[in-house]
Amino acid sequence: MTTLRPRGFSLIELLVVMAIIAALVAIAMPRYQATVQTARLTALKENLRVLRTSLDRYYEDKGTYPESLDALVEAKYLKAIPVDPVSESAQTWVLVDDPDGEVEGVVDVLSGARGTTPDGVPYADL
Numbered sequence: 001m002t003t004l005r006p007r008g009f010s011l012i013e014l015l016v017v018m019a020i021i022a023a024l025v026a027i028a029m030p031r032y033q034a035t036v037q038t039a040r041l042t043a044l045k046e047n048l049r050v051l052r053t054s055l056d057r058y059y060e061d062k063g064t065y066p067e068s069l070d071a072l073v074e075a076k077y078l079k080a081i082p083v084d085p086v087s088e089s090a091q092t093w094v095l096v097d098d099p100d101g102e103v104e105g106v107v108d109v110l111s112g113a114r115g116t117t118p119d120g121v122p123y124a125d126l
Helices: 011-062 069-074
Strands: 094-097 106-110
Touching: 011 069, 011 106
Parallel strands: none
Antiparallel strands: 094 106
């Protein structure tokens, strides 16, 4: 005589599997978020480097700084204004004029993102 065992999983087995998956997600999530934040910071630093290099090349070629970042795009120094990966917008860049007032135009660019890096440095100071 053979007894037939019902097929499928019991509720207890399903709850145990869901608890294990939840524990693994709870362990992995902080690491994932830290990795995303590090990637955004790296992309921000690279975008700032590209913008600053473009400003310098524009000045070397034309003898003056551009009036806006759009002038860099129009003169084909950039394909498009890069997006600030922290604020997720290309409109938040802070344009810096010459503090001495000796030259006209945008001489530097800073991030307009609020907050600080994981090291405690404000994004605007990068």
